[in-house]
Amino acid sequence: MRRLASLALAATLSFPATSVIAKNAESSNTSVPETLGFVEWVVMNDTNLRLKARLDTGAKTSSLHAVNVEGFKKDNEEWVKFQLPLGDHEDQPSEGDVEHEDVVLEFERPVHRTVLIKRKGAPSQRRYVVNMEFCIAGTIHETQFSLTDRGNFSYPVLLGRRFMRDDNILIDSADSFIAQQDCEYSTLEEIAKQAD
Incomplete structure (x- = not known):
């Protein structure tokens, strides 16, 4: 034996x-799993908006900073519209006179589902969840984002376990911004022109 x-x-x-x-x-x-830092840059696909994202194994669903979130019907389907004010997180590089506070992006997306979030010391909150594409570490991904006001948080994007599991991502909790490849993004001025 x-x-x-x-x-x-x-x-x-x-x-x-x-x-x-x-x-x-x-x-x-x-x-083979890709290892990323606990904070990385993401670029939202349809706008080329660059944002800091925290990769959080404590959260199942990813979340995106959104204000003025309103559900509506479109072709008998549930949709949601929301705004992302760039002044809340000044992550976009600027090459001119445009101020972050002057740019507010507006989005409309079909509702994938709604989720009830239990909050410690506060009432539960129902949030809309939408599918959105984004680039991280030079690769395009799509995941579910719950829409919530993250204006008081350091990071406008939180990437949760569902994204990490589905896209085979490991996290180095001791380091940040370790992605080997970058994603293309626009300047604040370019984004302001698109928003007009």
């Missing part, structure tokens, strides 16, 4: 960990 245990241990030790990860990824048709 001791000899069998020794052989099993020797067999285990003879393969480097990366080979095991690569082999498992190959057999399950998924890629």
Whole structure:
């Protein structure tokens, strides 16, 4: 019995960990996990807006800063409109005279679902959830975002476990902005022109 245990241990030790990860990824048709920092830049696809995102394993659903959130009907379907004021988080690079406070982006999206958020020391809150595409680490992704006012938070975007699981992302909780590739984004002036 001791000899069998020794052989099993020797067999285990003879393969480097990366080979095991690569082999498992190959057999399950998924890629090797990408490691990102606990804070990274994201670029929202339809606007080229660059925002700081916190990658949070404590949250299941991702969330996006949104104000004046209102549901409405469009072609007998549930839709939601909302605004994203750039003055709340001045993440967009500027090359001119445009002030962040002067730019408010408006969005309309179909409602994917609504979610009831339980908050410590406050009443529960129902939030709209929409699907949105964004770029992180040079790659386009789509995930569900709950819409909520994150104006008092350091990061306008929070990326949760659903995104990490679906897109095979690991988090280095000791580091930030470690993505190997960048995403293209627009300047504040370019975004202001699009919003007009």
